[in-house]
Amino acid sequence: MGMEHVEAYRCIDCGEEYEPEGIMYTCPNHEDPMEGLLDVVYDYDAIAEDFDGKADGDIPDLWKYRPFLPIAEDAEPVTLGEGGTDLIAAPRLSEDIGVEISVKDDSRNPTASFKDRATTVSVTKAKHHDHDVVTCASTGNAAASLAGYAARGGLTARIFVPESAPEGKLAQPLVYGADVIQVQGTYPEAGQLSLEVTEKYGWYNRNAAFNPFQVEGKRTAGLEIAEQTQGDVPDWVVVSVGDGCTIAGVWKGLKEFEKLGYIDETPKMLGVQAEGAPVIHEAFHGEESLDEKAKTLADSIAVAAPANLKKAVNAMEESDGNSVAVSDEEILDGELKLGSTEGLFVEPAAAAIVAGVEKAVEKDIIEEGESAVVVSSGYGLKDLDNAKNAGREPYSLPPDIEEIDAVFGDEE
Numbered sequence: 001m002g003m004e005h006v007e008a009y010r011c012i013d014c015g016e017e018y019e020p021e022g023i024m025y026t027c028p029n030h031e032d033p034m035e036g037l038l039d040v041v042y043d044y045d046a047i048a049e050d051f052d053g054k055a056d057g058d059i060p061d062l063w064k065y066r067p068f069l070p071i072a073e074d075a076e077p078v079t080l081g082e083g084g085t086d087l088i089a090a091p092r093l094s095e096d097i098g099v100e101i102s103v104k105d106d107s108r109n110p111t112a113s114f115k116d117r118a119t120t121v122s123v124t125k126a127k128h129h130d131h132d133v134v135t136c137a138s139t140g141n142a143a144a145s146l147a148g149y150a151a152r153g154g155l156t157a158r159i160f161v162p163e164s165a166p167e168g169k170l171a172q173p174l175v176y177g178a179d180v181i182q183v184q185g186t187y188p189e190a191g192q193l194s195l196e197v198t199e200k201y202g203w204y205n206r207n208a209a210f211n212p213f214q215v216e217g218k219r220t221a222g223l224e225i226a227e228q229t230q231g232d233v234p235d236w237v238v239v240s241v242g243d244g245c246t247i248a249g250v251w252k253g254l255k256e257f258e259k260l261g262y263i264d265e266t267p268k269m270l271g272v273q274a275e276g277a278p279v280i281h282e283a284f285h286g287e288e289s290l291d292e293k294a295k296t297l298a299d300s301i302a303v304a305a306p307a308n309l310k311k312a313v314n315a316m317e318e319s320d321g322n323s324v325a326v327s328d329e330e331i332l333d334g335e336l337k338l339g340s341t342e343g344l345f346v347e348p349a350a351a352a353i354v355a356g357v358e359k360a361v362e363k364d365i366i367e368e369g370e371s372a373v374v375v376s377s378g379y380g381l382k383d384l385d386n387a388k389n390a391g392r393e394p395y396s397l398p399p400d401i402e403e404i405d406a407v408f409g410d411e412e
Helices: 044-051 062-068 091-097 116-128 141-153 167-175 187-201 213-228 245-259 279-284 309-318 328-342 348-362 384-390 401-411
Strands: 006-011 038-042 087-089 100-105 133-137 156-162 179-183 236-240 268-274 322-326 371-376
Touching (some): 038 044, 038 213, 044 062, 087 213, 091 328, 100 213, 116 141, 116 245, 133 141, 133 187, 141 156, 156 187, 167 179, 179 187, 213 245, 236 245, 245 268, 245 309, 322 328, 322 348, 328 348
Parallel strands (some): 100 371, 133 156, 156 179
Antiparallel strands (some): 006 038, 087 100
């Protein structure tokens, strides 16, 4: 069976459209690797007919939105129960910052990151089209996600990571049985190598900077946020931004629910980048900056040459949104603040959303009293070294109650 609800794959640069058959990555009209990304174009009448009456707030997992996904009707999903993540009110954090905040906690996905939304779609397509080997370049989370889903689907995963990838993030793909190739170079160099093996060996490539179906999986978070906030859509949705795939996907999902009449309006998108990797932020504000290296402790958003730049900027512009950049120190402060106020333990890239809201309030982008859903993209155990830097030092005391009295006795 085909994909009758998919009309075409359309190049976002030249507008050329292609029949939605098989696996296609980029538009062949472009030699520049920063151009030729494809967008999946849908027949929304067909989607509405299939999805009619299902926007009831019950979201067991993201495959509830199968009518929205570019997956053939006879394809068997490779799934671990991803999506359907909680939208958690954050009253103490809200009071501290002055904005009504809810956390879309995607660190609760099966491999503990937002990446699982994209990977379940990619691996499902890879298996359906008889690929035995899947690959990607990653600083950690995508590697873990692809390895886990490849194991679930009975495929071989070969992962390219830069030498700077945190050791904690390498443990996951190794336990999932992946072949991990630690490239003696940068993330862009690892990415280029993954593209070369795709061309040479025909391995299925999951790279968000290359594979158009990544945005399609990630947009299910936008569909979920829309469904979870029907009747009370937030003023803002806040997303940390590296390559730009996530913010583009979330915005596409929000737009679709508004187009189909499930919500009356769409929120504004706030993109948050690290000051050491600010290319999309600077492009949104009319500047050009393409550094050779990204310098930030938030490795998941440390992208020096984001291929989804145009899609990300479009998401912020179309939504009447904005962009901010935050320092590594502000990111660590955000990690501690989210943990100590709401008991949510997130990695630095996810903590950037807290720092981003604070920066946006300082800059009068977000007004006090407005509401925001912030998307937590990864679990704190992914990066323990930076978690230790964000947290407080432990007390070291002898086993003597008088020593406890000396430190805490005045509180009684």
